[in-house]
Amino acid sequence: MELYGERGFEQTTVAGIAERAGLTERTFFRYFTDKREVLFWGASLLQELLVNAVEEAPPHSTPMAALIAALQQAADTVFEQRRTYAQRRQALISANPELHERELIKLARLAAALAQVLRGRGVEDPAAGLAAEAGIAVFKIAFERWVTGSDDTTLSQIIAQTAAELSAVAAGPSPPNARSGQRPTPGQTRQGRP
Amino acid sequence: MELYGERGFEQTTVAGIAERAGLTERTFFRYFTDKREVLFWGASLLQELLVNAVEEAPPHSTPMAALIAALQQAADTVFEQRRTYAQRRQALISANPELHERELIKLARLAAALAQVLRGRGVEDPAAGLAAEAGIAVFKIAFERWVTGSDDTTLSQIIAQTAAELSAVAAGPSPPNARSGQRPTPGQTRQGRP
């Protein structure tokens, strides 16, 4: 993190990291498979946390509800207290495409793991993957807003708002058994379909 | 594609590709920034197509409706006729993490571009990014089902089904002004919240 912050990610050489850390280049690669992987050391812990949270969600809760609750729990226990660290880290990641790629695949694996948990809870297949992807999308957007935001709204709150926005945005054409007319959910952004 | 299919992606060297293509390693890197980029040659065209389709969507259509229509148009005009090619390509990509990373960042950039178009159509900011991410999620799931499926259902049809599934899965807790009780939408996978 120090070196990546000083010289940027690309200009930082593994030899430099190893020297600063007091070990050899060879041993660096024994701990991290990649030069990028250093910044994603905690990803497996986060995945484990979320998987457990969804597994232990009340059995009758909606897939999305279980996911959002898990994300909020993670937000409270691991993210909220490390906001400035998250900001510096995210600045590095979004400044470098390779790091962005790595972040995306971490989130994709996370989504896959969560989808698997949902299937274990009896959610059928198109819906399981879809809910997991939607949950991760909510997290991505909420996290971005939390990191770039200046006020001190809680990440957990932003997640809740974002999830509500998603349910409004994703609302399909009114099903046949639904009431007619519009239902302007607060915070919703519709462009008015008659 | 030939060499990647024969030896796999990792075992294929750029020198080998250059030799097979009848040019130098140096010139290869003048056309493709990356060894991986070869498999994503058409990504910019797809993005352009989708951006245009969303821009020219009827002005009163819902963000999600515009996105889904654009995706269906792309499905009909570029994907449907290249199913076996898409299958081979996807087999390569999902067999290799680096290629998977590259695919994910292409989709992420696509989502960002679509979100920008939505903002240009007057969609407010949390909703624009969220709709774009949700649309891409629908495409990812639908595409996966289309590629791995054995029957010859149209990708466009699968996209429509998947979008409907999403609106069912993402449906939030019943808003105060909504009817009480459950509404088991067909195809929906709820686990029954009382």
Add this chain to the structure above:
DNA sequence: ACGCTGATGGCAGTAACTGTCAACGCCGGA
């Protein structure tokens, strides 16, 4: 004292990518 084991260092090697310069073909103008 001795052997085992896990972590580390040292070293050589491969291959992806980059910068730089020379050569070549093409094309419009004198």
Add this chain to the structure above:
DNA sequence: TCCGGCGTTGACAGTTACTGCCATCAGCGT
């Protein structure tokens, strides 16, 4: 027809991420 740009390619050297292999060393139980 000759010439002078100009864009494309080749050739070559150099850096760096990453890997395989073996030697070394510290701890640790017997």
